Amino acid sequence: MTASPTAPNSPPLPSDKGVAATRWLATGSVLALIVLCLAWELVLAPMRPGGSWLALKALPLCIPLAGLLKNRMYTYRWVSLVIWLYFTEGVVRGWSDKPPSQWLAWVEVALCLVLFVACTLHVRLRQRNAKAAQATAATR
Template identity: 35%
Template sequence: MKKHYFAAACWLALVPLTLLWDWAFAPLNTGKWLLLMKLIPLCLPIRGIVSGRIYTYQYCSMLILLPFTEGIMRLWDTSALSVGFAAAQVGLSVAFFVLCLAYLKQFKRPKNPV
């Protein structure tokens, strides 16, 4: 089994997590614009993530910092449900990052001795 399938599963799990968290269970009451601002960066690279494109994984390794940072900040929320969603988001973000690096490592070219 290819390594990118586990990373893709983590990325794809962030989409329903965000929908459930911010739309159904613990919304921030900022309207739908914040939900869209969070979902668009997650949905745009899905095709490249699923197909295992190297460039997509390279920029998504930096893009994953957005959900990670939000999850860290919302870990100190007052709602226990929101804290649970934040912990899940942080866990999925860290898992994606680690799996992404493991996937990209196989494409790294060895240095040529000069």
């Protein structure tokens, strides 16, 4: 006999609120990174007056934004890997640039970490919910 998801010894199931919260946290982090990249390179600390071509680094972030808004599990998985490129850029520029660019780099690092954690938790919660749904369907 298998234990039901509501058995007293089983861990509590993650709620849909947790899944929704991580979804919006991930989406918000990507949006914040896009805004940060554009503002950083065009307005706040451009390498050249009038802006920099480095602002184009915001374009690849628009690709996962669509998948996150459509709540596609695959997007959460691959964006949690791709975000490390932005994290690396932030760390390098955080150590090598001068303020205010240095401060913006550390904000980028923080947003990357928030995005990674949100994506990781989102995937885990959705997988846990799917397993729980299968278990309840199997016991019926």
